[in-house]
Amino acid sequence: MNFFNRTWRYVTRKLSKSVLLGITFFMIGNLVLIGLGISDAANNAKILTRQSMRAVVNYEVDNQKFWEYTNSLESDEERNEAYKNYPKIDKEIALNISQDERVKAMNYSVASPMYSDGFENVPLGNEEKKAENGGGGAVMMEDGTQFEYKEPNIMIQTNIVPDSIEFVEGTNKIVDGRMYNQDDIDNANKVAVITKELADVNGLSVGDTIKLSSMQANQLPYFENMGITEDMTKLELEIVGIYTTLADVDPNDERFNWMSPYESPKNFILIPGTTIAQFNYAVSKASYDYYVSQGQPDMVGTEPTLENSYNASKVVYLLNDPLEVDAFVEDHKVDLKEYTFLNANNEQFKKLAKPLDTLSFFANVIVWIVALNAVVIISLVTALTLKTREFEIGVLLSLGVSKVKVVMQLFMELLIIAVIGFTLAVGSGSLVAGQVGKMVLNFQQSASEEEITSDNNVYYWAGDQNYFTEITQDELLSNYEVSISIWLILEIYILGIGVVFVSIVIPSAMIMRLNPKQILLA
Template structure:
């Protein structure tokens, strides 16, 4: 009888020992399978959420970590130079980049869309958003959808032509369409201490409409009861801001800002409007870098931050997950620790159990060796026995362990063990400009799901079978040291 048949007979004849080994591997296998299921699920959540958030980054002043220094520096903080913005844009991680000038126009003749909400009562005017990228990054990243007309040409950008894109609601409000000439009547107002407003001047900026867009971020679910009141208000504010945004070439925005400042200085040189301002305030740019993959964010940060002026940092769209995905990270860490502990425990327990069984079978093994059987065959018999029993146990625990992982993770998520601070509003300020998705802790929890996947099955079987084979090393060393003459005496 060859050693393979002996192994099969040994497993079926010695049912008690086989069941003990099966039970040990099954219990430990459930722990490993459950932990791997949780770990794989948390990693899948991180990947899917970051993919949804996109791979966009910007460079901005780090208010969060340098509040005192920024307060002391005031208007002396160094502004980002266009040359540095372009140098960063040459990074191999960058797919394309843009940098945006910003402006604001209070208007009367050109009507902005007013919200019915009391939260935004009296907010009239338009955000002027410049672009150096003809295709417009917000169009490319699907923050807005072009419904009529076209985007800029390179000539529009280079020459700073007075052409722009407006939202469909603003177009309807003012009876405008593509090809029409609209006038942004920028009003210079003086706000009195008692709350009164006095108009000082009007500056007309003629703009030819070349495109009309619709925001893709204004879709709101009125029945979504999970959103807090603050989150709903914030989303409404972002929606109204997007609707009342006019896209223009950078040079057009910069020129209108400079003209406005010059006019204001002539009319009201002592106005509080100029406190902390300087001559270059109209040429402040916000860079936007669209990376090739969300996986490149950390590498891009490490490469870029040494190049930045003091007090600046890199912010990315995926930072939303980093800020409020703490529960998933904790659960992933916990499951990782449990996998390591379970593997170590499995190695020790299986090694000791099998070694004890080997001692009881010392005479059986001695007979095989004394009859001339090779040690390699005897060792092969033991390995086959272990693989048969462990294979059945691991396959069964693959199913029950997944179910166990689901129960444990749901229990952890509903407990206070993984709770993180909820005060994230200030930390997420500004990140909404990088991603069309406003991420909440509930979004992350809802994305979490423990399920069977090829990655889970392969990882578990590799870890499980690898652990069993490593556990066989000690019993095999025992066989190598067996002396059949002493055993048979």
């Protein structure tokens, strides 16, 4: 009679013991299934939420950390020296990071409000309301004179690569002509890509030229003595492309009545970053030379160069996969200079996901506690049972049955009962896991006293767009749903096999170390 037959006969003959062990495995299976189901649901909710978010990472200056450093300095001289070396985005590092195969597009952009010269901006629709609220105003100059201030109406958007995030994602689309290319960037060509709305309002087309000014005409006399000429404040551009954009201002926004024309995406003009760098350099160099001639070089800091005339406040990377964001940050954070960092908006995500993380932690702890207790309980029951079966084991060994087969018989006896218990647990656990998961999540939410703050109401200047997908905790938790998958069921059975194996090995070792004669005489 092989050990399979002996196994089955023992399980059916000792029916009361088998039923009690089956109930034990059934209870263990239910608890483990609920615990793993809750943990799995919490992890899936975070993954689904991440997948719904835009896969962007910002390369930024860590202003908070830098200010903490400067505040720790003891003297004003040390602080002033630190301010002179204020951290900046490193262009070479930014470009090296952009070569990562996970990067789809990069926005190394600088935005500058300017004045249209000889053409009109696209109206926002808030002009009357803004006039009622008193748009514009008088500005006092150093010499005591005043001039009427007129706000800029065009936003210059630049990049140092041709493909921006907006075009890759489909927010912007070229409908006539082309986007500026790498040759335009390398040679700082004075080319522009304008919106279709701006082209329609002014009857412009590809090949036409437009003029922009960095200041109002009535401002120029106050700067002429510094060597800043009218030509330095004018930028003439050839239109090489016209694009449409899905972006627009929201008329229901509480800030709408006070918005400036340049805040409308319809008034954005795209030009190469090198072009605006040359334009800015001419003015800043003239200002620097003037203050040096006046013996006041500290008024403008270090001598300007063409390279430092284009400084982005942040660089935005669009990745292929939202789930690669954390790995991307981890891989490249070692490349960064001090007081700069890669921001994936993880802090806000972690705050929102805290109830799920807490839930997952306790669920995993419960699974481990149940598994360890199961090993102890089953081992104890097996050890007590083996004490009553010493004669049977001794006879089998004396008949030439190997110790391995004896242990396999004991293992199979428990495994059969465990499979039956866990199978029943899968059926009942699938019915109650979802309800238990919801109850535990609701309790966790109500027990949490931390107030979650969101950046949804933070105003972002039109030139410094926020590319992060803002989510609420309700949106995150709406993805939480406990369900029993085939993989989860496999985990249950694997865990059960492990529990049975450990429960048999420990007590069996006490008997298997003896020979048949010692067992029979014990």
